[in-house]
Amino acid sequence: MQSEYDAIMKTGTWHLCDLPLGKKAIGTKWVYKVKCKPDGTVDRYKARLVAKGYAQEKGIDFDETFAPTCPVTTVRSICAIAAHRGWNVHQLDIKTTFLNGDLHEEVYVSQPRGFVQKGHEHKVCRLRKALYGLKQAPRSWYEKIHAYLIAFGFENSPTESTLYVKRADDVFLIMVVYVDDMLLTGPNEKHIADFKADLHASFEMSDLGHLHHYLGIQFMQVDGG
Numbered sequence: 001m002q003s004e005y006d007a008i009m010k011t012g013t014w015h016l017c018d019l020p021l022g023k024k025a026i027g028t029k030w031v032y033k034v035k036c037k038p039d040g041t042v043d044r045y046k047a048r049l050v051a052k053g054y055a056q057e058k059g060i061d062f063d064e065t066f067a068p069t070c071p072v073t074t075v076r077s078i079c080a081i082a083a084h085r086g087w088n089v090h091q092l093d094i095k096t097t098f099l100n101g102d103l104h105e106e107v108y109v110s111q112p113r114g115f116v117q118k119g120h121e122h123k124v125c126r127l128r129k130a131l132y133g134l135k136q137a138p139r140s141w142y143e144k145i146h147a148y149l150i151a152f153g154f155e156n157s158p159t160e161s162t163l164y165v166k167r168a169d170d171v172f173l174i175m176v177v178y179v180d181d182m183l184l185t186g187p188n189e190k191h192i193a194d195f196k197a198d199l200h201a202s203f204e205m206s207d208l209g210h211l212h213h214y215l216g217i218q219f220m221q222v223d224g225g
Helices: 002-010 072-085 137-151 189-202
Strands: 014-017 028-036 042-051 089-094 124-127 163-168 171-178 181-185 205-210
Touching: 002 042, 072 089, 072 171, 072 181, 089 189, 137 171, 171 189, 181 189, 189 205
Parallel strands: none
Antiparallel strands: 014 124, 028 042, 089 181, 089 205, 163 171, 171 181
């Protein structure tokens, strides 16, 4: 819980204020999960602060909510191309993903249980960034990562919104985005490492190395291909 709260503070997700007249604050709750490795052993214990988005009202504190997700067929296609060409497929994970999404609507939430500021118990949190549970959170994050990739020189596929390709001089990279999980491949490992470094400088990120387990699919490397 402390780690999650620290991440929220680091990204400047909200600031405390008095609730304006005529506005309502959405409740928050803690959600706990045990994250397991592919072999079923415990990897870590995770706590996440979630807004009670079911209390939101369209046109008041949210508008558009659609965000694309990557189909498994796209993942399989990229892996097939990489295997055919002998490229490594790298897996990346963005930490506290939705906290990176910029929020354009006026949204207030209650202070999280266990972290209510002393002397400011009556105040609420005015959100600057998206919070898990908000109806517009996935869309806000997709807009953020889309803008970042386009600025970095990637082109978005006209038929698959989660597929990005960069072609510049001798650089060729393919990126697939599935919410906070990303797959990255290409012929040059140095170009991949350079992009990872830039991504890490912009977002809190975990480099999971070569692809082993993704969307419930286990991938295995064998000698010779």
